[in-house]
Amino acid sequence: MKSFDRIDACDWELIEDETAGVEIKWWLRDSENNSWLFKSVTVKDGFRYGEDWSELIASHLAGLISVPTAPVQLAHRDGFEGNISQNIRPETHELQPGRVWMSSLRIPGYEPGNVRGRPGHSLTNICESLEGLLPPPNHEYPPSFSAYDAFCGLMILDAWISNRDRHDENWSVLIPLIPGEDKRLCGSYDLASSLGFNLHEEKLLRILATPRGIHMWAERGTAHRLEHVPPSKPVTLVQAAKASLELASEEARQYWLAKIDSLDTTSAAAVVARVPEMSEARRSFITELLSINAERLQNECRINA
Template sequence: MKYEIFDISNFKQEEFEPLGTKAKYWCSDPAGNHYLFKSIETYDSTNKLISRDGEDWSEKIACEISKKLFIPCADYELAHNNTTRGVITKNFISSDNAYLVTGNEILKNYSAPINTEIPKKSEKQNIMHVYIILRRIIRNKPLGFNSLPNIKSAADFFTGYLMLDALLSNQDRHSENWGLIVTGKGRFHLAPSFDHAAGLGRNESDATKTHRLNSLDQGQHVSTYVQRAKSYFYLKDKRLRTFKAFEYFGILNPRAALSWLGQLNALTTDIMQATIDPIPAEIMSDVSKKFALEMLRCNKANMMTLIPFFKENLDPLFRKRQIKTYE
């Protein structure tokens, strides 16, 4: 059965989402349920309307993969509003008294007491800085989601977010694409993961994907392609690749990383394919489906090699030595 593409042409448009571009807006269905619609169309730096084809199916696949891994995430559905395609998601803040604070605001507001070097731009997130904030400031797991073995705190769950980024080759976990929820009682909880559309090779043409899938040149193969994915996390001035960002967090938090890799190990190729196949053919080609599956397979294989290394990091002295090698 294919994923449904919801027609929201009769939804009432309420307000533009201030984060990002005017391609995002809040709307409500006839029953009064509120959704954020994210169009695949957006505006470039010159205010020209452009289409980012594939952002809808990549977001949907990321959402379904997250659910299978038990990673808290915003729930996305494919949608269209007559003029353009996109996805819709319900507001994951259920209480009127609660609100979202994005990572850029957290980094700005809590940099001084943590006494950690502040990056010049919010996008240059110091990964150790983020880890300290998760441990000392946010602390609590996402609301409404169950703990897993060795996965209970905000830092534990964020380790899973970075594993998800590495699995998808998602290169868009910038400082406005994670955050905390402040409850009416003033408690801080890590927000569910959201905005994963910049992954699974959605920006590559079918011709490029076909070439990489069939090339005998190892440098052109998908297994090499996925290793190039960059995160928005930095160590000093070095930008980390998505795999390295997860690896570093796993050194800091090895028990959680090992638990998440246990979840990933259960994500078989058949399950991956069954997650991708229901995307309707009119929005995702067969070549794109094969390419996305191969990316998932390659990234999973790379991350599973980290298990012995993370087990060694359960020893505090070994972990301390490894952290120093990154400094």
């Protein structure tokens, strides 16, 4: 099976720098006039983080469960390795991060940004804020799906890939710029903080050598970007996925439960196998993690369903 190629983006047009975040980010334009965000990987104390391959894998896994997500490719530019993710904002809309959208609605108790405990950034408030909005463009959902029904897919994806970074700027709504267009949930993006992207090889090997090591690592994955009351622990990512379904329509609940039941770990392993320059230990860790999280979702989300 052919490995994923690393795109040479050195000759792509530089549109502008992206100032959000700490890593190097550039908005680029390819030869077909598509805009892409280049994000460099983090290198700290000699260790290369894996944001490029984690987001690449996550984007392909999202497709396996019909979650609209920005296309991602490995890339390099000006001596930096990273990935490029395609701009999924339609020209007919502006993109408002959840932080801006929820603030504009003046939801009681909501405090935007990186506030301890993430007050107000709860599934209940997110559901309320998305009332009346439609799913992302080019979705494959049933016609009755609401924006929140689609949002549940983000929570299920996060639980599957151990993505703990679904804060109020990592989901967005699309606001129409011209009459006749609808307000919509935006597709998913910025999935790099997943699949143990920041695990040093030595720690990864210790986890693999520990009985039930990957299980224990997976179970420590919490939805700490959602509202919780410190010092109590946030719920796990799987518990958050289940809680999201409890607020969804009945049709959406059954739709997502069917998706969970059919999580294809064989296809997921095939995606992981295509990533170049990855140790076999890391491939084993990621493949087993996806299998474990799929089983956890299947077991926990079916309770009282």
